[in-house]
Amino acid sequence: MAEALLRVDGVYKYFGGVRAVDGVSFSLGWGERLFIVGPNGAGKTTLVNLISGYLKPDRGRILFKGEDVTALGLAERVRRGIARSFQLVTVFDNLTVAENIAVSVASRLGRSRVAYRTLTSYRDVVEEVERILEVFELTDVASKYPTELSQGDRKILDVALTFALKPSLIILDEPTSGVATKDKHSVMERLIKAFDVTGVSSIIVEHDMDIVFRYARRVVAMHEGRVLADGDPASVRGNEEVRRILLGGVYA
Amino acid sequence: MALPIYVLDTLFYSSLLFLIIAGLNLIYGILRVVNLAHASLFTFGAYATAWITTSLIVPRLGENLLALMVLPLVLAVILVILVSLALVTPLLRYSQGRGDAFQLIVTFGLLIIFEDLFKLIWGPHPVSAYNLFFQMGFIDIAGLRYPVYKFYVILLTAILALALWYVTYRTAFGLVLRASSMDPHMATALGLNTSRFLFIVIVLASALAGLGGSLYIPVASVQLGLSTEFLVIAFVGMVIGGLGSFVGAVVGSLIVSSLRTLTLIVFPELELVVLYLVAVIVLLWKPEGIGGGRGW
Amino acid sequence: MVEAFRRELGNSLAAIAILVAVLGVAYPILRFIAPGYAIYLTYGVIWSIAALGFNLLYGYTGLLSFGHATFIGIGAYTVGLTMKYLGLRELEPMLVTAMVASAALALAVGPVVLRYGGIFFAIFMLAIGQILWGFYLKFYHVTGGTDGIKIGRVELLGFDLGRIDYLTYLTIYHYYVLAIAAIAYIVMWYIVNSPLGYSLKAIRDNEVRARALGIDTLQLKLIAFTISAVYTGLAGALLAPLTRLVSPELAYWFVSGKIVFMTILGGASYLIGPIVGAIIYTYLESIAMGYTIYWYLLLGILIIAVMILSPRGLMSLADSLLTRARLRWGVWQRPS
Ligand SMILES: Nc1ncnc2c1ncn2[C@@H]1O[C@H](COP(=O)(O)OP(=O)(O)OP(=O)(O)O)[C@@H](O)[C@H]1O
Ligand SMILES: [Mg+2]
Numbered sequence: 061m062a063e064a065l066l067r068v069d070g071v072y073k074y075f076g077g078v079r080a081v082d083g084v085s086f087s088l089g090w091g092e093r094l095f096i097v098g099p100n101g102a103g104k105t106t107l108v109n110l111i112s113g114y115l116k117p118d119r120g121r122i123l124f125k126g127e128d129v130t131a132l133g134l135a136e137r138v139r140r141g142i143a144r145s146f147q148l149v150t151v152f153d154n155l156t157v158a159e160n161i162a163v164s165v166a167s168r169l170g171r172s173r174v175a176y177r178t179l180t181s182y183r184d185v186v187e188e189v190e191r192i193l194e195v196f197e198l199t200d201v202a203s204k205y206p207t208e209l210s211q212g213d214r215k216i217l218d219v220a221l222t223f224a225l226k227p228s229l230i231i232l233d234e235p236t237s238g239v240a241t242k243d244k245h246s247v248m249e250r251l252i253k254a255f256d257v258t259g260v261s262s263i264i265v266e267h268d269m270d271i272v273f274r275y276a277r278r279v280v281a282m283h284e285g286r287v288l289a290d291g292d293p294a295s296v297r298g299n300e301e302v303r304r305i306l307l308g309g310v311y312a
Numbered sequence: 313m314a315l316p317i318y319v320l321d322t323l324f325y326s327s328l329l330f331l332i333i334a335g336l337n338l339i340y341g342i343l344r345v346v347n348l349a350h351a352s353l354f355t356f357g358a359y360a361t362a363w364i365t366t367s368l369i370v371p372r373l374g375e376n377l378l379a380l381m382v383l384p385l386v387l388a389v390i391l392v393i394l395v396s397l398a399l400v401t402p403l404l405r406y407s408q409g410r411g412d413a414f415q416l417i418v419t420f421g422l423l424i425i426f427e428d429l430f431k432l433i434w435g436p437h438p439v440s441a442y443n444l445f446f447q448m449g450f451i452d453i454a455g456l457r458y459p460v461y462k463f464y465v466i467l468l469t470a471i472l473a474l475a476l477w478y479v480t481y482r483t484a485f486g487l488v489l490r491a492s493s494m495d496p497h498m499a500t501a502l503g504l505n506t507s508r509f510l511f512i513v514i515v516l517a518s519a520l521a522g523l524g525g526s527l528y529i530p531v532a533s534v535q536l537g538l539s540t541e542f543l544v545i546a547f548v549g550m551v552i553g554g555l556g557s558f559v560g561a562v563v564g565s566l567i568v569s570s571l572r573t574l575t576l577i578v579f580p581e582l583e584l585v586v587l588y589l590v591a592v593i594v595l596l597w598k599p600e601g602i603g604g605g606r607g608w
Numbered sequence: 609m610v611e612a613f614r615r616e617l618g619n620s621l622a623a624i625a626i627l628v629a630v631l632g633v634a635y636p637i638l639r640f641i642a643p644g645y646a647i648y649l650t651y652g653v654i655w656s657i658a659a660l661g662f663n664l665l666y667g668y669t670g671l672l673s674f675g676h677a678t679f680i681g682i683g684a685y686t687v688g689l690t691m692k693y694l695g696l697r698e699l700e701p702m703l704v705t706a707m708v709a710s711a712a713l714a715l716a717v718g719p720v721v722l723r724y725g726g727i728f729f730a731i732f733m734l735a736i737g738q739i740l741w742g743f744y745l746k747f748y749h750v751t752g753g754t755d756g757i758k759i760g761r762v763e764l765l766g767f768d769l770g771r772i773d774y775l776t777y778l779t780i781y782h783y784y785v786l787a788i789a790a791i792a793y794i795v796m797w798y799i800v801n802s803p804l805g806y807s808l809k810a811i812r813d814n815e816v817r818a819r820a821l822g823i824d825t826l827q828l829k830l831i832a833f834t835i836s837a838v839y840t841g842l843a844g845a846l847l848a849p850l851t852r853l854v855s856p857e858l859a860y861w862f863v864s865g866k867i868v869f870m871t872i873l874g875g876a877s878y879l880i881g882p883i884v885g886a887i888i889y890t891y892l893e894s895i896a897m898g899y900t901i902y903w904y905l906l907l908g909i910l911i912i913a914v915m916i917l918s919p920r921g922l923m924s925l926a927d928s929l930l931t932r933a934r935l936r937w938g939v940w941q942r943p944s
Binding site for chain 1: 609612614798802804805806807810812816820828831
């Protein structure tokens with residue numbers, strides 16, 4: 061097998077007495093999509109923080125593209141291609157949707173410091189903004205401010221900002237939280253479609269089992285900082301512990 | 313000057329600073345507002361005391377020591393509280409939760425309003441009232457004459473600081489203070505009348521500043537611009553001690569005062585520069601300040 | 609597509625051209641109808657450069673400085689000291705020196721004061737302003753203390769203006785200042801519409817998120833701070849020949865507050881807000897000072913009133929009036 065994109069190797073993170081992440085290992089291939097599920101407090105967000113560089117593990121290693129990135133800071137990891145969005149939507153509320161994405165594109169192209177030319181005079185920036193708007197189906201709302209968007213569109217904009225960095229790995233922490241139930245599926249659908257078009261790898265933390273089992277090809281189930289099961293949806297669903305702790309019989 | 317004199321002068325100055333910083337920290341701790349007009353209440357206390365002393369007390373009661381000690385102080389603090397209730401309190405309450413910029417700009421507006429009110433009421437020239445200072449006399453320390461008044465101020469502030477310490481750590485009100493300075497929603501969560509609680513906090517802080525000004529005036533004169541001078545120095549003390557903390561106010565006022573004494577001996581022009589550099593060093597080394605990080 | 613990059617009212621080179629034209633035409637008119645007030649137009653234009661610089665930090669980056677008088681002082685004293693000690697009279701090298709000195713100070717203190725943002729930045733700037741103000745007073749053998757430094761007539765673009773009558777000198781100086789201001793406005797237009805400008809706005813809205821997008825926020829803030837300092841330093845240097853006296857008063861904390869107020873009066877979220885605010889403020893001040901010595905009191909009330917009643921300033925009032933007129937007369941609507 062070719063070298064994995066990401067390898068998480070025996071990683072631990074305790075907060076005082078709380079074992080938030082308690083010896084997690086798994087790896088992720090290029091272009092692969094992974095869902096992480098687990099009850100509240102299972103350590104999902106902490107794990108994601110460890111991978112993206114917001115936290116440093118107490119023990120264990122994180123390898124990305126074959127290199128040890130455990131000691132690297134946030135900015136360095138972003139530069140190497142790990143990008144994430146947050147559980148809460150964070151976008152720039154006083155910039156339009158197009159401007160939001162343009163800021164991110166300009167950052168990727170190393171142009172954030174340019175002061176002598178207008179942003180819109182860069183053909184490449186504008187074209188890429190157009191392409192991203194299209195991929196995420198945001199073209200119609202391009203000139204709106206985020207506060208004028210639906211929760212679903214805000215969430216998608218948030219992910220689009222991350223996506224504009226052209227990462228090799230994109231990490232989403234509960235992208236459908238706060239989105240109206242009826243829109244959850246369409247939000248996830250649009251995200252996944254965008255990811256598939258470009259072939260970016262993704263790790264998606266998700267609470268809604270319905271969504272997970274519809275879109276997942278691989279699922280990691282966590283509980284109390286540990287991995288309970290790791291595999292295709294059917295096998296995870298079949299796992300005895302997962303059934304007891306996570307599914308509560310609903311999907312049995 | 314001999315060493316004991318330096319020490320005493322340092323303590324004297326840090327007493328005044330403590331009275332300002334404690335109020336700034338109290339307001340910052342509970343309301344998360346830095347009140348740029350806070351030192352103006354100190355200045356107001358100073359002007360009011362000078363005026364009460366020279367226009368009310370001395371003409372009617374003469375140079376009566378007890379009257380000079382008690383009446384100007386009490387009346388000035390009451391005046392300061394009234395002014396605070398009229399101008400400062402409503403504005404601080406209104407600014408709460410409207411962001412740093414709003415609070416800073418609005419309290420700046422208040423600062424310059426005060427500046428002109430002083431000019432309007434007391435004129436552009438320095439005002440003083442040394443009566444109490446001279447009435448208290450001097451004692452010999454290390455062969456030098458030292459004013460009793462400064463002892464009195466140090467002692468009074470020490471007692472007050474102890475009382476504040478007691479309130480903070482030994483009473484139910486102190487518990488609420490500490491809890492809500494760590495989490496602004498705490499007061500509500502504890503089922504408190506938040507509005508009355510904030511009111512008490514602001515009045516207490518204002519009274520401390522007014523008291524400071526009142527204690528300051530017998531040894532010096534007050535003039536326009538005094539507020540910003542004290543504001544900047546007090547803010548440095550806030551940063552060094554730790555924003556929003558009682559211990560921070562004690563530590564901050566002592567450190568700033570000591571540094572000030574040292575630079576005044578060595579190179580007076582650089583007083584503010586040294587204070588500022590120390591604040592920056594503290595900030596880089598311990599961003600929460602030397603005595604801070606645990607709420608009020 | 610480019611319509612999706614929205615520009616607020618007045619954010620265009622055309623608007624800047626109109627503004628400059630108005631400031632140019634108004635001068636002779638004022639000279640004719642109210643001669644005493646013409647000079648305040650020059651003052652207003654100079655302050656507008658300072659406020660524009662201040663607002664790159666405040667309106668665009670979200671950093672409130674309560675010490676921009678620092679750079680006014682640096683600029684003015686650069687002119688004062690070089691004239692006094694080097695005998696220089698050509699203004700241009702002095703302007704350049706003032707800008708370089710302001711940039712140097714900003715680069716020296718920026719990495720520290722920008723790190724903590726918010727209240728710390730505001731008050732550290734106030735403290736730095738107080739420190740320098742203290743220097744001007746205390747090192748009086750160099751700076752002349754409260755007496756300050758007298759400024760004679762300067763040479764503009766190599767022309768010796770020593771012999772012409774004073775009113776002509778003032779008129780020439782007005783257009784000289786206006787030409788520099790026009791360049792400053794246009795440069796600022798490029799800055800706020802550049803990738804840097806948008807990135808600064810992103811930092812203002814959410815610094816953590818901007819960092820997560822790989823933007824080096826501290827570095828960008830330092831750039832903005834330096835540009836801001838250069839603008840304000842330039843304004844300080846241009847003030848000196850007009851005030852004819854460089855004294856600590858120019859660097860007093862109150863001046864910092866004045867710059868803050870000009871900006872919010874005009875509207876911090878508009879490119880030309882600070883320009884409008886500076887001109888109006890200057891007239892407000894000059895007229896009010898004719899009636900009362902309690903200008904601080906009035907100004908304090910005004911500051912609080914503007915912050916409570918119209919925190920987005922006069923430009924936002926104009927903006928909403930225009931929008932309403934457009935809806936009413938159906939001329940042209942902003943895309944929504
Ligand atoms: N910074 C922190 N300090 C202390 N404890 C923390 C910290 N972050 C997380 N924890 C604790 O670690 C455990 C795991 O938290 P984490 O946020 O990773 O869970 P999660 O799976 O994301 O939960 P949720 O589904 O609610 O988002 C929890 O018990 C939490 O309280
Ligand atoms: Mg979580």
